[in-house]
Amino acid sequence: MLKAALALAVAMLATSAAAASPTPYQMLAPLLDTPWTEQIGTSPWPQHPRPQLRRGDDAWQSLNGIWTFQPGLDADADTADPPAAPLAQEVLVPSCIESGVSGVMASGVTHMWFATAFAVPAAWDALPGGDGDGGRRVLLHFDAVDYEATVWVNGDEVGFHRGGYDRFTLDVTDNVVAGGGENELLVFVFDPTDEAPYNIPNGKQTRQPSHIWYTPCSGIWQTVWLESVPSSYIAGLDITAGMDGDVTITIHSATGTPSTPVEVALHDEGGVVVASHQGASDEVLAFSVPVPALWTPDSPTLYNITVTMGADIVRSYTGFRTVSAASVNGVQRPLLNGEFVFQFGTLDQGFWPDGIYVPPTLDAMVFDLQLLKSLGMNMVRKHIKVEPDLFYEACDRLGLLVVQDMPSMHTGSGALPDGAQQAEFERQLERLVAQHKSFPSIVTWVIYNEGWGQIRDAYHPEVGITARVREMDPTRLVDATTGWFDHGAGDFSDNHHYAEPQCGTPFYSLPSSPYDSARIGFQGEFGGLGHRPAPEHLWPVQAAIDTIPQTYEVHADLESFNYRSHVLFSQLRDQVALFACSGAVWTQTTDVEGEVNGLVTYDRRVLRVNATQWRADIQALYAAAAERTR
Template identity: 60%
Template sequence: MRLNTVLGLMPALLGAQSLAYEVQTPPLDTDWTYKVGTNPWPEYPRPLLQRPTWQNLNGVWKWRAAGAGEGAMPPLNETLTQDVLVPSCLESGLSGVQLLNQTYSWFARDFTVPPDWSKQDGRIILNFEAVDYEATIFINGRQAGFNRGGYWHFSVDATDYLSVNGTNKLHVFVYDPTDTPGVNIPIGKQTRTPSHIFYRSCTGLWQTVWMEWVPSTYISGVEIAAGMDGQVNMTVSVNSSAGYPESVSVSVISADGDVVASHDAPPNAPFDFVVDSPELWSPEKPTLYNITIKTGSDEVTSYTGFRTVSRGKVNGIERPLINGEFSFHFGTLDQGFWPDGLYTPPSVEAMVYDLKVLKGLGMNMLRKHIKVEPALFYRACDELGLLLIQDMPSLQASGNVKPNAAQQAEFERQFDILINQHKSYPSIYTWVVYNEGWGQLLNNGTYPEEGLTARARELDPTRLVDATSGWFDHGYGDYSDNHHYANPQCGSPFYSIQSSPWDPSRIAIQGEFGGIGHNVSIEHLWKVEQAILELNQTYELDADLDAYNYRAHRLLDELREQVEFYACSGAIWTQTTDVEGEVNGLLTYDRRILRPNEDQWKADIQALYDTAQSRNEGNMVVQKMLR
C-alpha cells in the first residue's frame, strides 16, 4: 500500500469525532488498544497510602471544547454530548475524541456516594492522580478545588459540596496551553507542533480519578526513608476536623507476615525508629516490607525497602553506591509514550511489559525522561528491582525561549512537588534538575541549578542529584554527565563540544548514548506524514537487524572499555521504544518487535557489570554518606 494511501485512511485530525464513546483509530495501535474497554485502570492507584474504602471514577465521561472565559461557572444547564474516556489524553485514540491543540475544555460526569459512606461520621475525599495542565474542580456547581501542574496528584475535600442521598455533578475545567507562544511551563517532550524528538501533547484527566471515605481524623500523607542500617525516618501527616490525636502507631511487616518493628509517635512531625537486621532492597534482590499505620479509627497500609544511596571513592574513583557497594548502572532512556494513549499507557499490564523487557535483558536501571508516571509505575520498579533516575519535566527546549522570573519560580515550585510526592519510592536514587539546557538559564551571572541542587538535598538528603544531564555543566550536583551519539564518552579524556569534560571530583555517567535506529515496515510506524519523513533524522540508521545488533555490540564493548580503562560508573541507552518519528528503540512504538539479539545483549550487559566488578578489587571505599 502506498504511504499517501495509508495516511489518507487516518481520521481528519482530527476534527470530526464520534459522540458516543468508541476508540478512535490512532496513527498506530498496540496489542492492548482494543482491550481497554470502558473500565480503564481499575487498580487502586496510590500504593504508598492504601485504605479499603474507595470508589473508582474512571470510565466514560462527557466533554466539550470551551473558551477562555468559561472557567468561572460550570455548564450545569447544558448536556455535554461528546463521550471521553478517563483517564486518557484528549489527543489520543483511546480518549474517543482524538482532538489536537485544544486549550480549554470541560469534562463532566455524574456520580453517587455509596450509601454506607453517608451513615458514618467522616469526610469524602476526591482524588486526581494527574490533570494536564490546570484543573478547576466544581461539585454541584460550586468551585471545590484548583490545581496547577500536569504531573502531580492532588485532592479535594468534597464533603461539604455533596449530596449524599442523590446524584452529584462533577465538572472539571481544564486549561492546557502546552507550548503556545508566550507560555513556558513544565511540558517535557510535549508540543503542539511535533517534529522528530518532540511528540504529540497530552491534555486533560490523563491519570485515575477516584474518591475515598475517611474518618473525621485521617491519615493524609506518609513519607518514608529506610536505610541499610535499619533506621526508618517517617512523617505521618494527619488531617482532622475533630481534634488531632496524640500519636500514630506504625508496624513494619516482613514478606512472611511477621511484625518486625512497632513504634508510636506524634503526627505531622518527623520521627525515627530502627528495624533490626532488615533484608536489604537492591536490584538483585528487591525486598519490600509492608507498613501498617493507625490513628484513631483510621488505618492505612504502605511499604518501603531498606537501602542506602551514597557516593564515595572506590579505588580512587568517585562512584554511586547502593548499600555501600558500587556496581555498574545500565539501562535505557525511558520516554513513557504510547501510540494509542500518548502519556497514558493503555493498562498497567502494558506499562509493566516495558519494564519486564528491560529487566529481562539484564538492565538494572532506567532514566525516566522528563515525564512523571502513574504511581503504579514506581511500585512496579520497586517490585522488579529497577533503579530509577527521575527527571524533572523540562520547560521548553528552544534556545530562544527562556523562563521569566515568574515562570522560573513556578518551575521551582513544581520541582519541590516532584521530590515531595516521590521521595518514598525505594527505586528512585537520583533526581535530575535540567536536561540538555532545556529551560536552563545561562550566562546571567548565576545558575539556578546551584540553588535547585541544594533544594533537592534539603528536601531529600537520601539521594543523589544530577544537576545538568548533558551539555551545560557548571560543576553542581553529584554527576559529571555526558551525552553523545552514537559512541559513549564516559569518564574519559575525550568529549564532544556539546558536553563538558569529565570532572574527576564527581561521578562519571553517560546520560545518553546509542540512539542507533532501524527502519521497519509501515504497519509498525507512526502513520503521520511528517513523522515518517523525519525518520532519517535518527542519529544512525542501520539497514537491518543484523547490522543493528553488530553496531550495538560495538558500542556496548566501547562502553565496556571505558569502564575498564577510565572512570565510567553508569550509562543510559537511547531508548526503550520508538516514539513517533524516532526509530531507535529497543522496541518498536507498537511494542511488537524487539530489535536486540537477546543473547548478545545479555552477554554485553553482563560484561559491563563484570568489568566494573573487576575495578573493585581491593574494594578500598572512602564513602560520603548522604543520610
C-alpha cells in the same frame, strides 16, 4: 491550529445545544495500536492508584470511565459561567484528548470541559471514624490533569490546581449529596502546551511534532477517584529505611496538628511483624529493624507497613536501602548499600501510540519494565515525564533503579523562562520530590536535561535548586544537568554523546562538558541506533516518517543494528575498565513516532535486540565495574 480548535469548539457547542444527549463514546482507531489496545474497555485503570497510601477496598471508588466533554472558547468567559451538563460528546477518562482512545482525537484545543455524575456509596456512612465530629470525610483525588484544572461539584467551585504531572486532593464532604444521591462533577482544563507566551513544564509535548518532539497530551490523563476517610485522617506518609535498619517516618495528619497518637507496624513478606513503634503525627518518628533484608536490583525485598491514627488505618510499604556517593579506589562512585553498583538502563520516554501519555493497561506499562529486566538491566531513566504511582511500585517490586527527570520547560522558541515561570518550575519540582520520595527504587533526581529551560547566562539556578532538593530529600543523589551546560552542581559529571559513549573519560565533544573527577562519571545518553521497521509497525504520519533520517545512525537490517550495538557496548566496557564510568543510559526503550531507535518498535510488537548478545554485553559491563573496584 487555533482556528481549527475554535471551529471545532463552535461546532461542538452548536451540537450540544441542539442535542438532548451527548454523542456516544466510541474509541477512534489509533494511528498505530498495541497488543493491549483492545483491552482498554470503558472502565480503564481499575487498580487502586496509591500503593503507598491505601485504605480498605470498601473505602474508595474509581471515577474512571465514560465522562462528557466539549471544548471551551476562553478561560475567563467559560469559568465565569460554566456550562450545564451533559456536554457535547462522551469521552474516556483517563486519556489524552489527542488520542483515539479518548474518543475525541482532537488537536490544538487549549480550553476544555469534562463532566460526570457520581454517587457517594451509602455504605460509607457506616464505616468507622466519624468520631461525632461531622462524620466521615469524602475526598476527591485527581492523579494528574494537564495542565490547569478548576473543579466544581454540584455547582460549587471546590478547587484549582496547576501542574500537569502531580496529584491533588479536594475535600468535597460539604459539597456532595451523601447516601447514594447523584452528584455532578465538572472540570475546566486549560492546557497551553507550547503556545507562546507560556513556558511550562511539559517534557516532550508539542503541537508541532518533529523527530524528538511528540504529540501532546491534554486533559485528565491519570485516575480520578473518591475516597472515604475518618474525620481525623492521615494525609500522607514520608518513609525512609536505610541499610542499617534505621527507619524514619513522618505521618502527616490532614489538619497538620502535631501530637495525634499514631502506631506503626512493619511486616516482612510473610506477614510477620518485625518492628512496631508508637509516636505522634506530624513529627519525625525513628526506630530500627534488626538485620533487615536489603532492597537491591537482584533482590528487591519490600516490607509492608500498617499505620494507625485513631480510626484511620492505612497500608504502605518500604525497602531497606541506602543511596550515597563516595570515592572508591580514587574514583567517585554512586553507592547502593555501601557498594558501587554500575547502573545501566534505557532512556524511557513513556509514550504510547494508542494512549500517547497513557499506557493502555497496567500490564502494558509493566511489559516495558520487564523487558529491561529480562535483558539484565538494573536501571531506567524516566525521561522528562512523571508516571502514575503504579509505575514506581512496579520498579520497586521488579528491582529497577529509577533515575527520575523533572519534566522540562519548552524551549522550541529558544525563549528561557522569566522569573515567574522559573519559580513555577521550581515549585513543581518540589512537588515531584515530595510526592515520590518514599519509593525505594528512585535513586537520583534530575533537574535539567540538555539545557532545556535552563537559565545559564544571568545566573545558574541549578546550584540553589540542588541545595533545596538535598534539603527535601537527603537520601538520594542529584543530577543537576544531564548533558550540556554543567556548572559544577550536583553529584554527577554527566555527558551525552551519540552514538559512541564518552563516559568518565579524559576526552569529550561539545556541547557536553569535560569529565569532572570530583563527581560521578555518568553517560546520561548514548546509543540511539535506528532501524526503520516494516510499515505496519511504523507511526503512519508522513511528517514523522520524513524525520527518520535525523536518527543518529539508521541501519539497514537487524544484523547490522545488533553488530553496531555490540561495538558500542565494547567501547563502554573499555571506558568502565580504563576510566571512571559509573553508569550509562541507552537511547531508548521503544520507538516514539518518528524516532526509530527503540529496543522495540512503537507498537511493542517487534523486538530489535538480539537478547542473548545484549545480556552478555550488559553482564560484561557489570564484570568490568567489579574488576575496576577490587
